[in-house]
Amino acid sequence: MADLTTTFIGITSPNPFWLASAPPTDKEYNVRRAFEAGWGGVVWKTLGSEGPPVVNVNGPRYGVVHGADRRVLGLNNIELITDRDLYQNLEEIKRVKADYPDRAIIVSLMVPCEEDAWKAILPLVEDTGADGIELNFGCPHGMAERGMGSAVGQVPEYIEMVTKWCKQYYSKPVIVKLTPNITDIRAPAAAAMRGGADAVSLINTINSIISVDLDAMAPEPTIDGKGTHGGYCGPAVKPIAMNMVAEIARNPETASLPISGIGGITTWRDAAEFIALGCGNVQVCTAAMTYGFKVVQEMISGLSQWMDEKGHTSVDDFVRMAVPNVTDWQYLNLNYVAKASISQDDCISCGRCFAACEDTSHQAILMSDDRVFTVNDAECVACNLCVEVCPVENCITMVPQAAGTVDARTGEVVKEQHGDWTTHPNNPGAVAAE
Amino acid sequence: MTNSASTSGIVPARLDKAALSDNFSDLHAPLSDHEALVAADRCYFCHDAPCMTACPTAIDIPLFIRQISTGTPEASAKTIFSQNILGGMCARVCPTETLCEEVCVREVAEGKPVEIGRLQRYATDTLMAQGKHPFERAAATGKSVAVVGAGPAGLACAHRLAMLGHAVTVFDAREKGGGLNEFGIAAYKSTNDFAQDELNWLLSIGGITVEYGKSLGDAFTLADIQSNHDAVFLGMGLAGVNALGCDGEDLPDVLDAVEFIAELRQAEDLSKVKVGRHVVVIGGGMTAVDAAVQSKLLGAQDVALVYRRGKENMSASVYEQELATSKGVRIIYDAQPMKVAQSGKGLSVEFAYTKTKKGKLTRTGESFNLPADQVFKAIGQTLSGAPEGLTLEGGKIAVDESGATSLPNVWAGGDCATGGDDLTVTAVAEGRDAALNIHTALLR
Numbered sequence: 001m002a003d004l005t006t007t008f009i010g011i012t013s014p015n016p017f018w019l020a021s022a023p024p025t026d027k028e029y030n031v032r033r034a035f036e037a038g039w040g041g042v043v044w045k046t047l048g049s050e051g052p053p054v055v056n057v058n059g060p061r062y063g064v065v066h067g068a069d070r071r072v073l074g075l076n077n078i079e080l081i082t083d084r085d086l087y088q089n090l091e092e093i094k095r096v097k098a099d100y101p102d103r104a105i106i107v108s109l110m111v112p113c114e115e116d117a118w119k120a121i122l123p124l125v126e127d128t129g130a131d132g133i134e135l136n137f138g139c140p141h142g143m144a145e146r147g148m149g150s151a152v153g154q155v156p157e158y159i160e161m162v163t164k165w166c167k168q169y170y171s172k173p174v175i176v177k178l179t180p181n182i183t184d185i186r187a188p189a190a191a192a193m194r195g196g197a198d199a200v201s202l203i204n205t206i207n208s209i210i211s212v213d214l215d216a217m218a219p220e221p222t223i224d225g226k227g228t229h230g231g232y233c234g235p236a237v238k239p240i241a242m243n244m245v246a247e248i249a250r251n252p253e254t255a256s257l258p259i260s261g262i263g264g265i266t267t268w269r270d271a272a273e274f275i276a277l278g279c280g281n282v283q284v285c286t287a288a289m290t291y292g293f294k295v296v297q298e299m300i301s302g303l304s305q306w307m308d309e310k311g312h313t314s315v316d317d318f319v320r321m322a323v324p325n326v327t328d329w330q331y332l333n334l335n336y337v338a339k340a341s342i343s344q345d346d347c348i349s350c351g352r353c354f355a356a357c358e359d360t361s362h363q364a365i366l367m368s369d370d371r372v373f374t375v376n377d378a379e380c381v382a383c384n385l386c387v388e389v390c391p392v393e394n395c396i397t398m399v400p401q402a403a404g405t406v407d408a409r410t411g412e413v414v415k416e417q418h419g420d421w422t423t424h425p426n427n428p429g430a431v432a433a434e
Numbered sequence: 435m436t437n438s439a440s441t442s443g444i445v446p447a448r449l450d451k452a453a454l455s456d457n458f459s460d461l462h463a464p465l466s467d468h469e470a471l472v473a474a475d476r477c478y479f480c481h482d483a484p485c486m487t488a489c490p491t492a493i494d495i496p497l498f499i500r501q502i503s504t505g506t507p508e509a510s511a512k513t514i515f516s517q518n519i520l521g522g523m524c525a526r527v528c529p530t531e532t533l534c535e536e537v538c539v540r541e542v543a544e545g546k547p548v549e550i551g552r553l554q555r556y557a558t559d560t561l562m563a564q565g566k567h568p569f570e571r572a573a574a575t576g577k578s579v580a581v582v583g584a585g586p587a588g589l590a591c592a593h594r595l596a597m598l599g600h601a602v603t604v605f606d607a608r609e610k611g612g613g614l615n616e617f618g619i620a621a622y623k624s625t626n627d628f629a630q631d632e633l634n635w636l637l638s639i640g641g642i643t644v645e646y647g648k649s650l651g652d653a654f655t656l657a658d659i660q661s662n663h664d665a666v667f668l669g670m671g672l673a674g675v676n677a678l679g680c681d682g683e684d685l686p687d688v689l690d691a692v693e694f695i696a697e698l699r700q701a702e703d704l705s706k707v708k709v710g711r712h713v714v715v716i717g718g719g720m721t722a723v724d725a726a727v728q729s730k731l732l733g734a735q736d737v738a739l740v741y742r743r744g745k746e747n748m749s750a751s752v753y754e755q756e757l758a759t760s761k762g763v764r765i766i767y768d769a770q771p772m773k774v775a776q777s778g779k780g781l782s783v784e785f786a787y788t789k790t791k792k793g794k795l796t797r798t799g800e801s802f803n804l805p806a807d808q809v810f811k812a813i814g815q816t817l818s819g820a821p822e823g824l825t826l827e828g829g830k831i832a833v834d835e836s837g838a839t840s841l842p843n844v845w846a847g848g849d850c851a852t853g854g855d856d857l858t859v860t861a862v863a864e865g866r867d868a869a870l871n872i873h874t875a876l877l878r
Contacts, residue, residue, distance in 0.1 A: 068475040070468075348543040351481030371484070391478050392543070 002307035004300060006040065006315045008280040009173045009198040009258050011131045013040035013104040016271065016303075016315050017296050020201075020262050020283035021045050021108035021134060021177070024293070026082055028092035031105075035096075037293035038300060041104025043201075043283060046081035046136045047089055049111045049121060054080045054143075060221035063210035065236060072290045074236035076210040078221065078228055080142045081110050086124070094128040106175065110136040110148050113158055115165050122169040132173035135162060137188070138204020140181050140231045150204065153179035156191035163195025173198040175260060178244075180237075181207050185244040189254045200248065201260035201283060203241040205231025234286035238264030242277055246326045249278025255323075266295075268302025275315060276322035330422055335415040337407050338382040338398040340364070340375045346395035347373060353386035353396060361385050377408035439735040440711060443779060444687065444807050447705040448733025454704045457731035461622040461757075462552060470556040474503035477548045478539060485534035485550060490854065490863040491518035495534060499553055511561035512568040514554055519593045519866070520586055522562055522632050523615050524859045525555035526623050529720075531753040533859070562631070567638045572599035574641075577876045580605065580659035580666045582650050585613020586858045587669030587848025589636055590865030591872075595667075596641035598873045603663070604642060607649030613671055614849075615858065617696040620724040622731070624699075649819070656821035660843065665872045668831060668839070668846040669865055672815035672856075678716065682774030683811075687781060691715060691725035691812035698728055710807025713737045714783050716771055717812030718748040723755070725810045726763045737763045738804055742770040743790050772801065774809055781806045817850050827852050837868030845872055 004015040018041035019025050019034055026045040034042055048054060056079055065074035082089060097105045107130045111117040125133060136143075137153030144151040152158045159176060166174045176192035178185060180203040192200050207229050211220045219227030241263020248254045261279030265271050266287040274282050287295050303315075312318050342353070342365075349371040357365040364379035365386060387396045401407060403416035421427050437445045449457070465473060477499040485495045493514050501510035514521035530536075530551040538547035561568065577600045581588045584606035592602045610616055612629040619629075637644070648654060650670060659666050675690045677683060687710070701707045709732040715725050718741035726739040739758060741748055744767050748755060759765060769785040776782075783806050787798040817830055825832045825840035830852045837845040847864030854860040 069472050348539040349480075349484070350478045350539040351483075352478060355481035367481075371482075 002304045002313060004040075004304060004307075004315060006281050008104075008260065009132070009175070011041070011104045011106075011173060012102075013281070014102060015040035015296075015300055016275065016281035017299050018042060018104060018106070018260070018281060018283045019288060020285040021106075021136065022285040022289070023077075023079060024285060024288050027084065027089070028096055031092075031096050032099075034288075034293050034296075035100045035103050038296045039103070039293065040281075041106065041131075043106040043108050043134050044089070044093055044130070046108040046110045046139070047086055047121070047125075048081050049117055050086050053083045053085055056080055056083050057223050059223040063220045063230065065210060065234075072234060072286065074208075074210070074232055075234040075286045075289065076208045076230040076232045077205070078141050078230040081108075081136070081139065086121075090124055090128055093125075093130055097129045097131075104132075105130045106132045106134050108134045108136050108177070110139065110143060113147060113152055113162060118162065118165045119169050122166065126170055126172070130172075132175060132198070133166065133170060134175040134177050134201060135166060136177055136204075137162075138177045138179035138202075140179060140205055140207045141229060150179040150181050153177075153188055153204070154182055156187050159188050159191040160195035163192055163197045167196040175199045175201050177204055177262075178202040179204045180240060180244055185247050186251045186254060189248045189251075189257060193254055193257050197257070199258035199260055199280070201262055202248075203237065203244055203263045205233045206237055206240065208232035233264065234290075235264040235266050235270075238266075238270060242274060245274060245279060246277045246323065249320060249323045250326050268299045268306065271299060271303060272306060272318070273322075275319055277326070278320045278323050280319055281315070331420050333418045333420055334424060335417065335419040337401040337414045339377050339380045339401060339408075340382060340384075340386050340396055341399045342373055342375060342386075342396050343394070344372065346392050348392060348395075349373070350391060352389045352391065356385050356389045379409060381409065437733075439733050442711050442807075444708045444710045446708045448709065449705075451705055454732070458621045458625070458704060460625050461620075462555075464559060465549075465552050465556045470502055470507070470553060473549045473553055474499045476540060477503075480539055484537040484539065485548075488533050488537045489517075490533070490857070490860045491521075491524070491866070492863075493517045493521065493554075495550055498557060499548065499550070502553055502557055507557045507560040508564070508566070508568075510557035514558055515561075515568055517866075518859065518862050519590055519636055520615070520632065520858065520862050521554060522558040523586070523624065523629065524862065525551050525558055526628070527615075527619050528859050529751050529754070529857070532751050562635055565635075567635060569597050569639055571597055571639060571641050574601070575599040575876065577601070577664045578603065578662075579872060579876075580663040582659070582666070582668045583607075583613060583670035583848065583850075584611035584633070584644055584646075585669060585671050585848060585861065586615060587671075587850075587861035587865035587868075588613070588667065589633065590862040591667045591669060591845075591847065591869045592642050592865075593636055593639060594866050594869035595872065596639050598869070600641070600664075600873070600876070602642045604644045605648045605650065605654065605659075606644065606646050607652075607670070607673075609646050611644055611646065617699055618692060618721070618724075619699070619858075620695070620728055621699055621704075622728075650821065651819045656823075656841075656844070660841075664843065664876055666844045667837075667865070667868055667872065668844065668850060669848040669861070670819075671849045672817050674816035674818035675811060676814045676816060678771050678774075678811055678813065680771050680773055682776075682781075685774055685776065685781060685809075687807060688774055688809045688811065691717065691721050691810040692815065694725055694808075694810055695721065695728065698732075704732070707732060709734045710780075711735045712780065712805045713808050713810065714804050714806040715739045715810045715812055716783075717741065717810075717814070718743065718750060719812060719814070720750050720754060721815075722810075722812035723750045723758050723763075725812055727758050727761050729808075729810075730761050730763050738766055739763050740766045740769050740771070740785060740804070742768065742788055742795060744768055747790070769802070770795070770797075774806075777805065781809060783809055815849070820850075836871040837864060838871065843875070 006016040021043040025042045061079045067073045139149030143149035176197045261274030262283040479496045498510040498513040535547035541547035581604045615629040713729040713734045730737045773784040787800045831846040833851045845868040848861035849856045
């Protein structure tokens with residue numbers, strides 16, 4: 001079984017699965033249970049400045065988008081940072097770290113954008129023996145209204161400034177957690193880097209209204225007739241998170257910046273995908289909030305099995321492995337031609353491919369009177385819609401056409417050599433072939 | 435309780451009331467809201483769906499299931515009722531395993547179809563429980579139609595005619611409507627007086643008058659209703675029962691299975707329904723299965739269902755046959771009755787083993803005897819009392835594709851007419867379609 005021990009920005013944990021800063025890591029009781037279940041590390045739920053702690057609503061904090069059989073697909077929350085006393089949190093962190101020296105404990109922080117506020121809290125955190133800090137520049141609700149959380153994460157200059165303070169007043173690694181509620185994720189990542197951050201973690205939650213109560217005519221969760229936007233997370237946000245991770249990983253300016261991946265990671269496979277796109281480790285929340293801490297055991301066994309199958313002996317072996325294959329659209333090979341192919345042995349004749357292609361795509365699937373579905377190569381553009389709507393996995397596949405054969409749709413011979421938009425004759429800005 | 439399964443003779447209360455009530459409760463429990471959502475989610479929303487083609491009433495099954503999955507079972511019910519106004523009963527009694535569910539692509543792929551029947555019941559029960567009738571009558575046309583028989587065909591026809599604005603009078607020979615829905619279906623398929631509730635709900639569209647206790651030929655003639663109405667629909671079903679054609683058929687405890695089923699369905703108190711210790715049912719259709727299973731559920735010690743051909747020829751589906759054996763009925767294939775004789779206080783039925791060669795039934799020469807307190811005949815029903823002048827075909831009223839008989843302005847459908855299987859859902863389709871054709875003819 002592959003060794004999952006991971007060293008991320010100098011912090012070693014027995015596996016790359018950390019719990020993200022969130023309700024599951026709010027106190028000693030939960031964190032001990034998490035470590036007992038096998039989690040490699042935790043990012044302790046965000047601490048605020050000394051003084052009376054923030055308060056949370058006393059009505060519902062969560063809303064969910066459900067899939068079939070009430071599977072949780074997306075979760076939204078309006079909970080704030082910890083509403084427990086700063087010193088109680090610090091004592092607990094110290095105690096847990098002493099008992100679990102092999103596990104990573106990172107302390108998430110959110111204090112006002114003033115140097116004194118950071119200068120005050122950082123030594124207290126240093127004293128706990130925690131392995132590092134994560135700056136919560138991502139929380140999109142509540143705290144942002146007070147000039148913290150995503151309000152900071154949306155201004156690269158603030159990110160750089162606060163990161164610098166942290167590096168100045170704290171000796172251990174500093175991770176900057178990024179908000180996705182911006183237009184270009186590369187700008188805040190670069191700002192964190194300029195400020196001296198050891199790593200970025202992303203994504204934090206996405207601004208969202210999960211649902212509207214059509215009787216009360218109010219967003220949900222509804223508190224006494226009103227609702228507010230919350231932060232969206234869970235499996236539904238994974239594609240958004242992975243794109244942002246890849247953008248940072250393949251941007252020359254930020255390519256060397258370590259990334260802790262967050263966003264809908266539910267299984268070992270999700271984690272492997274984030275790691276392949278450039279993450280040194282991953283953080284999980286919704287999966288744990290849905291199924292409990294035990295889910296990490298599937299993540300551990302699954303990742304190990306896959307690494308064994310692929311011959312990877314450490315997580316580092318495949319970090320960034322997919323990054324070179326993430327490119328811009330303009331560099332995709334336009335000479336690559338594929339056609340859909342339907343396996344008649346596997347086809348159950350539901351006709352979904354036909355409906356999708358006939359109504360909404362290229363009329364490239366033919367239906368016989370006795371419900372046999374076949375592909376008309378003369379119309380098929382290989383869009384993949386039929387593959388994705390087919391309920392039978394691998395029943396419809398995309399078959400690459402060999403060079404030298406004729407594409408029945410265009411009548412042109414399939415070329416061997418690469419040809420993309422940058423050199424395409426229809427592109428007014430094409431670079432002349434040399 | 436004084437009696438048990440082994441009490442000899444024909445006696446009531448072989449089981450206590452709790453056991454009887456349990457035995458005759460819903461065969462398939464209704465789906466809960468969550469179960470319905472999970473079941474609905476399995477539907478692939480097929481293009482030109484095979485299930486829809488397989489349904490004699492052509493209900494838009496993918497659409498009604500999607501309407502359930504989006505939390506609108508009422509809209510779903512309307513989709514069902516627009517094609518099949520007896521969709522509630524059909525959800526309970528349709529042999530879905532040989533209709534929609536047999537061709538469900540998930541049955542083909544995984545051997546586990548979408549539970550179309552139970553989903554249909556979920557939707558229709560939801561709307562009916564709200565006491566709502568989803569349709570309104572069109573403006574009155576001034577035309578009137580007589581419908582003979584308040585069974586599935588007649589009711590479907592009457593409802594559609596009423597919807598289209600015609601005035602309808604329904605005549606039924608019995609004192610209660612519903613036809614086979616009320617008198618001829620196993621009690622565990624239609625519990626809590628559902629057939630009557632459905633009838634009342636159906637009639638709430640208005641424009642339909644029902645005259646009970648009036649049978650064609652006795653209370654009125656075809657000529658009477660032809661002269662009093664603009665059109666006539668005949669849907670009186672099959673009132674006659676085929677004879678065994680063997681000695682001893684006239685013995686007192688050799689009975690029609692349909693009568694036993696009707697008595698059981700009408701019983702206020704199941705513990706008062708008598709059943710033999712040894713019961714023999716002869717036949718191979720749904721009536722035979724319903725009689726055999728219900729005898730067993732009433733507490734009979736041994737119930738044998740004897741059919742003259744093989745398992746694959748039985749008109750009751752494999753599913754129904756398995757239901758029977760799971761309830762403890764012994765099915766004997768390839769045997770035909772030769773003689774029923776008095777034997778002590780009971781009867782003894784002699785059977786000859788048979789063989790089917792190239793479709794021809796022959797006796798093997800071997801035989802056996804079964805003791806019986808009661809023998810139920812379930813070898814098919816026949817049309818009785820068909821009015822003079824109607825062309826018959828194979829013992830049924832001959833109709834063309836539109837449901838028209840050989841007489842002008844007289845249509846027919848359901849079991850009494852040619853075409854289609856003798857199923858509730860087929861009767862509904864024929865009644866509905868005849869109504870549409872009558873409508874077209876009347877407005878011509």
